Amino acid sequence: MLIQRVGRCVEHFLFLPVRWFLLHCRTWQDMQQKCKVCGCRDKFDYHVSNETWQSIVPLAYQNHVVCLSCFDDFAKKKEVDYSTSLTTLYFAGNKASFQFLLHPYSK
DSSP states (O other): OHHHHHHHHHIIIIIHHHHHHHHHHHHHHHTOOBOTTTOOBOOEEEEOOHHHHHHHSOGGGTTSOOOHHHHHHHHHHHTOOOTTTOOEEEEEOSSOEEEEEOOOOOO
8 A cells, every 4th residue: 555655656746747848848849839639739820810719719728729720620610711810821840931921712
């Protein structure tokens, strides 16, 4: 019983913090954010209005980084067309960065 308790304490106060640090160390070095939904590095930065963001993104993720792919999945599930709200798209690569000015596609 005492050995199990000591083992849990060692895991909780030693192993878990070390694992967490090693997992997030690369992200800090790259200075790139990760999507809190899927965990992928967020290479695209985009801007939508607050109303669009609040209507598409679930409440649990509204104050977190959400990649464009997950944002699109949320919009599809809620059947919200955000094409007119997305005005600027940025790509932040390792060697270059680009800004795209978007114009809605009309059929």
